Amino acid sequence: MAYKNPNKNKDKFPWMGQRFIGKTKQRKCFTIKKEALLWESEQLLEPAEQKTLTVCLLDWATEYLRHAEQNFTGKTFCEKRIAFRQLFACPGINPKESASRLTALQVQKALQRQAASRSGNAANKDRKNLSAAWSWGVKFLRLPTENPFSKVEKFASERFERYVPTLDDFWKVFHSLEDDQDKLMLYCYLQTGARRDELFRLTWADVDFLRKRIRLSWRKNKVGEWRSQWLSVKDDLAEWLLRHKKGNSDLKAHVFVSYRSLAYQYRQHWLKKVCKEAGVKPFGFHGIRHLFASILAAQNVPLVEIQYMLRHTSLATTQRYIHRLKKENREVLAALPGLTASETKSTSKVHRQVLGV
Template identity: 30%
Template sequence: MSMSMAVRKIRDAWYADFRFMRERYRRKSPENSRRGAEAFERLLRQKLLSGESIDELAAVTKRTFKEFSKEWFKTYVVTNNKCSEQQSKETILRLHLIPFFGAMSLDEITSHSIEQYKRSHQATGAHPKTINNQLTVLKKLMHSAIEWGELETIPVIKCLRVPPSKIRFLSQDECHKLCGDFTELYWRSMVVVGLFTGMRLGELLGLQWEDVDFAEHLVHVRRAIVRGEVTSPKSHKSRSIPMSPSLDDLLFQMREPRGLVFHQEDGKPVTPKQAEGGLWRLCSRTGIEKIGWHGLRHTFASQLVMKNVPMRHVQQLLGHSSIVMTERYAHLAPHTLHDAVAVLDTPNAMFGHSVGTEKVRQLQAG
């Protein structure tokens, strides 16, 4: 026989929480205090030792996934996540996780049931990355259940392999074409800022004149407008991007005393749909295949990498929280690997002398 003793407080309620004969018992204390929970635990243990049932004293607290997810959203998600992240998690819970796991108690969710979930969503044609995003929400919810005393362990949750996606970016010639179209000056200016700063669309929409520092030639990225809400930049990190002389000159010509840099006639923020339409019209007039605003961000990063800008600097300019995100562009700079290996042939390098066939090649050439 094994027995351990514990009481714990879970969201303002005291519980007797212990193991007896390798089985866990958790019961809410009738008296909501530590002392009351300890007394209640002693009573439960005495009942178990004498072989009596404890079912009439208190019922096991087991909530369904649906019930717990509602509290988790109100308590954790609303408190810790930005508005756009809240909307994303709410959609994932409502449309995907609750329909599948909703009737299960948390401890009934197993690795097997999670694999069934993955298979059922794959059958609908969902992209592996989409399914992984849903699994990330499930994993975070279940970790919260452990922290709140609802679960002891969580099942293994394995993400799907995601095939590498092709990054679409503009060539220098295409950039020149876009920047050379002055038909709609407003959208041309916004495209130039996007190409020269790599800012996300939401960051462009939230850019204010107070963020443009002409004295230091910097654009400070301090906020974004996502789904109509003003919020912090992604990963909650502000950053400063140096302005090239041409960008500095463009913004100086556009400058206003205050307010949004890009706005509608009534001063309200530009909507993503309006921005998309403006960019696509520009592409159509210049004969360039349609590209989204994030494609301009890819272009900014790709052009920097191809011009041998260190990856760490590109990461800082893009505001990536991890260098792993930035390394998606590493294949655009194969010359850096050649340069790295070439140092072995320098006089003071590791080998110090030529080991190749340079003389043979000269003879063959002659």
């Protein structure tokens, strides 16, 4: 039964709750009596009962997705939710069944179904997300330590190199734009190498006109914590941002806003549309980020500096962002050994015979 707190902290916590778990007594301080009574009334399991507690697949998915929604970006959360939805749609997997009864063979069949109906890439992505969810369940829901998802081998998949626009194509799109804010946004991507949503959430508090720098914030890491970093920008970009602020007195907190004066969320079809209008091969915001890294590399900027500008934790990730800006390199070919003069004549004679000359 709850009672008045007799201890020194009674002014802050006037009520004390008390309950027993087996022969063990527990006490806890509360600000109001109702909270103490609710805490006392919670039905607790004996340690022996806790060991036999079973968690169904649906409960596991619900708890993990609640965690993911609070700690990951919206895109990552949706990706994980879809992975569970695809898993539970597979024949032979009952969401109400105990998670401890899920076998690697069931997982194998479920992911094989995804690989056949969608792609190997999709199956591998689901495998990664569900494996991470199971590891979380081992830690917090006492799931079996053997992870049935990690036992499944990765599926064969086709990897396509991301299309990176040429600088000429970027400028064609840039000059085709009529709206000044759109041109400024595109120029910001080229000058900062920002991720798409980093500029969408950019506020005027993140722009330091005195030191000519901007602060980009992101939440792309395992623990889902927000991180930010100040980046210096060129004089012309800082001046353009200042003109943009002065010329739009009705702007809200965000630097870039839609016609409804709201911050952008996706804008996924806009760039594809303007690329088509400019007559260039469509590219995305992330393609500009790769172009940014490739331009710096072509100018012999040290890799560690490019890593800092891209805000990567791994140098290996930065290396994947660097693409050749020229399709051919004749200087490299000149270093290869060639044919001798006599071999060249012989080869030319055969070539003429083939052509019937």
